[in-house]
Amino acid sequence: MSASAAPKIEVLRVSKQFGDAAAAPVLRDVDLACAENEFVCLLGRSGCGKTTLLNIIAGLVPPTAGEVRVDGEVVTGPGRGKGMVFQQNALFPWLSARGNVEFGARRSGLDKAGAGRVADELLDLVGLRDYGARYPGELSGGMQQRVAIARALALDPQILLMDEPFGALDEITRLDMQAELLRVWSSRRKTVVFVTHSIMEALALGDRIVVMGGGSIAAIHDVGLERPRSRSDPALLRLHDTIWQGLH
């Protein structure tokens, strides 16, 4: 483990099996530690178990064996310390963009006035100051995910869990959103666990890339490059090849 301090998130021998015992496990004895304020990418093909691992860290799904600890405490369910952003639009369609962010802020224990202030601040942060009154259905996919990020941040969580948040966006918007996320992350330091199936996305974002395959961790790569990263940086491309080859 590269981090010297006690890890923020510890995944300890986590296994997960859906259905009966004869079924193949989705996760098998996964061990992982994430340092405070670290940006960790879980990378793998569809069905490799990365989303299940994220849901277990979130406390949305219980592990079959093993446990997840946050700050040394066993995770037993979802909590305010962990904000989550989903792949599909998970905004509440009956609330305005601002209302959605306020919802998160209210859940973190703020009163109405305080939540309103936080919502304005966060909408500003994600570049949607003028779109607060719009309903999610009136926003583009990229804007919806910005609101979703703002809503997750409104909980003031220490951990941000992101499940392929840009997976449904077009490539161009996706690149914009990666830059946007790094900008937001640099102003609000959080421990981030980011699930993706894009090697380039993982390389653009992560401090570390955890490559998953067949329900366990296949490899862990330290990226160690300054951000913002150039996509044509030879070191980055070399790592891309290493990861790509490791996946076969």
Add this chain to the structure above:
Amino acid sequence: MGAAATRHAAVLQGAGFIVSLLLLWELASALGWLRPHSFPPPSRIAQGAWELAVRGFPEGVRVWTHTLVTLRRIFSGFALAMLAAIPLGLLIGRSPTLDALTNPVITFARSVATLSLLPLVIVWFGTGELSKTLLIAYGCFWVMLSNVIAGVKYVDPVLVRAARTMDTPGREIFTHIVLPAALPRIFAGARTALGVGFMVIVGAEMIGTIEGLGALIMEARTFYRTDVTIVGMMLLGVMGVLFALGMEALERRLLPWHRGLSEVRR
């Protein structure tokens, strides 16, 4: 403003189409292509309408009475159905056990044509107002119930998961997530149920009353007054359209977000 202009143009177009159909109809009657007794021309129907408005049919029961009585019956039945179906539907929609238990009963009851219950309802509750209200309520109830259940049951699970990640307590997940998410479906159910009410009323008014549009239509049949039958039909149709528009306006007002959503998806 652009949308309003488009709307006006659409209304004008629709009105123009209807007027030309009526003219064609009148012409067909004047040229002897249609027999005036079976297919009374618009002018004959207008006379019938005038008679209904001034003298009434049967004499003394004027068109306003028929309309108001019918509306009152539809509304009391509809309201009764809403009062019963909404809480019950919310309850069943939340509980998979109750849902599995009641599903066959609901499918069965929905399949029974409401008017086939008419003889039974007369035996149980007589031929008075109660029977008519109950028949309409029965028709509205099952449609509404299945829509409320579906509304609650098929809430997008990702919304519930999102709320859970924000540590929302179960009770609030129901009131703040499931309920608003189910509202469009509940509204659709109410609209359909009201439509059912308009269908059932004619049958329900076939017995024990001379008031109401259904009674008017039956009475006109007895006297071969096809013109009066058509007036009654048209009044029901116009009322149906007006109420559908009213419900739409109400939905736009109460669920502004949903309109935006459907427009984007279109």
